[in-house]
Amino acid sequence: MTGDDVPDPRGGDHDGARLTVVGLGAAGASLAWRLVDAGIPFEVVEAPAGARERSPERTWSTWGPHGPGPFGHLVAASWPRVRVIAPDGAAVTAELGSWRYRSLSSVDLDRAVRERLDRAGVPVHERVLTGVPPAPAVDTRPVPVPTTGRTLLWQHFLGHRVRTAVPTFDVRTATLMDFRTPQPAGGVAFGYVLPTSATEALVEYTEFSAGLLTAGQYRDRLGEYAARAGIGAHEVVATETGVIPMTDAVFAPSPSPGVLRWGAAAGSVRPSTGYSFSTLQRQADALVAQLPGPLTLPAPHRxxxxxxxxxxxxxxxxxxxxxxxxxxxxxxxxxxxxxxxxxxxxxxxxxxxxxxxxxxxxxxxxxxxxxxxxxxxx
Ligand SMILES: Cc1cc2nc3c(=O)[nH]c(=O)nc-3n(C[C@H](O)[C@H](O)[C@H](O)COP(=O)(O)OP(=O)(O)OC[C@H]3O[C@@H](n4cnc5c(N)ncnc54)[C@H](O)[C@@H]3O)c2cc1C
The missing domain is CATH 1.10.260 (434 Repressor (Amino-terminal Domain))
Structure with a gap:
């Protein structure tokens, strides 16, 4: 269901009020999937495609035991081996054994969740929500990054999905950090390479630092890194950029009773890594287990x-x-x-x-x- 009018979610048949999930990104989609599993009535409000508020497409990577796991059937690529490369080129390569590093695309997750919601008859209102949603709700809309921590760095990157003319990549190995890049003062910079075939990979230039770069600087640094990593002539088939806060600030709780703020907006992103996807899976499990009682935020991190x-x-x-x-x-x-x-x-x-x-x-x-x-x- 789509449309501009969001009916009052109260009046559902579950415990007197129907839950609204605001946002269908990593957090909202993970919760929605489980709510369908649990047979709990709810509805979704998500910004329409093209709206300024709509989160751009992205690739989510996680790691852990090999197996179906949450959204295992949507995993687009996985790697049994990871590598970190020192500035002098010395590589530390580790076999993951029964674990995998793996990626899935937000496009695939969005499609799968929407199909599921459609089959289950869950309303999805394509609308930019302003103000506070009616309770009960889980609100995953982004909030301004708090600046009250001791430290605020940004994980910022430009990624190119590249196709090379000749076999270049080791498809079994994800390069998590390749430090053969000039290092910024007060931060670190590294390349990140996720190959999906001998001739295709997501190649990123990433910094953890306090200041962002210009578009041209990202392109230059990514180009320099690709050359240093031996990635020869290639075409760029897709681009991904990101700016993720890395902060020890405490995120403010939801300002409204009955509305739980959750997701990156509630501190789910791990400060030292910029990752949140697997934390969100744990929290989504915990949230569904709390229903039909009132929802409280499961601690994202120890x-x-x-x-x-x-x-x-x-x-x-x-x-x-x-x-x-x-x-x-x-x-x-x-x-x-x-x-x-x-x-x-x-x-x-x-x-x-x-x-x-x-x-x-x-x-x-x-x-x-x-x-x-x-x-x-x-
Ligand atoms: C480019 C990028 C790559 C990342 N890669 C990884 C990774 O590999 N692994 C990992 O663990 N983490 C990664 N992260 C960090 C984190 O996991 C993601 O930011 C994740 O998307 C956070 O989930 P979320 O649901 O909180 O926010 P989002 O996924 O951004 O979801 C918020 C949702 O709210 C909707 N919305 C916003 N405003 C409104 C409104 N007013 N009305 C209605 N709907 C609205 C948006 O459209 C969106 O669907 C990445 C982050 C970025 C930016």
Whole structure:
């Protein structure tokens, strides 16, 4: 169902009021999928295609045990091996064993969820919502990034889906961080390569830093990286850009009772990685388990992981933790410990083991810098 009028969602037949899910991005789509599974009546409000508010198409990558998992049937590509490359070209390559690094396209997820909602008779109102939705609702619309944290960096990138004339890529290996790029002051820069065949890959130039670049600078740096990585003559078949906040700020809770703010707007993006997709899957499971009771926000990340992220962000922003820190994480730890930490699934003992491999003096200085800066309220 489409149309400009959003009927009052109250009047549904579930516990006296029908739930509204605002936004059908990673968070909204993940919740909607599970609400259909659970047979809970709801409706969706999503900005129409072409609206300024509509989130652009993107590729979501996650990692974890190989298998169907949430949206496993939509995975467009997966890799059994990951690689991190030091500035001098030394590569740390790790087999993931029973895990996979994998990607799915927001276009495929959107299509699959909408088909499912259509079959289940769930109304989808194509509309730019202004103001607060009627309760009960889960509101996943973006909010301005809070600037109240100790550190705010941006993960910003330009990605090209490229097709080369000659076989170039190792289709079994995802290159997560290739530091053979000039490094910015107060940040890090790296290439990211997700091959889908010997001649096709998503190739990105990414920075974690405080300032954005111009469109021309992104293009130049991506071009320079591609040349350094040995990616010869190629055509660009698609482009993806992104600006993701990396901050230890506390996101403000929903301003209205009965309306749960959730998603990137509620701190689901992991500060030290810019990833949120697997966190959103965990939170979506927890939210559906709370129904038909009132919804409260499932904590996106563990407190100790947020503290460690604060330290890492401070260290990167101060220039103490750079390419070497990230390369050594992968060089000195089993890959599942690193990826588990980045995904929030490691135990305290694993976290301690991980931290023991970090450069002690630089970490202590970053801890001291964090401790000196009190965390202001949201
Ligand atoms: C380019 C890019 C790539 C990323 N890649 C990854 C990745 O590989 N792995 C990962 O884990 N994370 C990734 N992230 C981070 C994070 O997972 C994504 O930002 C994710 O989309 C956040 O989900 P969300 O539902 O909170 O927000 P969104 O996916 O942006 O969803 C918000 C929804 O609200 C809708 N909306 C907005 N305003 C209105 C309105 N007024 N009325 C109605 N609807 C509205 C939008 O159209 C959109 O559908 C990426 C982020 C970006 C920007």
């Amino acid at each position: 407190r100790r992981h947020l503290l460690m992220d604060s330290v890492v962000l401070r260290g990167v922003a101060d220039g103490r933790l750079g390419a070497g820190f990230f390369v050594d994480l992968f060089r000195r730890n089993p890959v599942h410990r690193v990826l588990g930490f980045l995904d929030g699934s490691t135990s305290p003992a694993q976290d301690l083991a991980l931290m023991a491999t970090a450069p002690r003096l630089d970490m202590l200085r970053a801890v001291a810098a964090v401790a000196r800066t009190p965390h202001p309220p949201p």
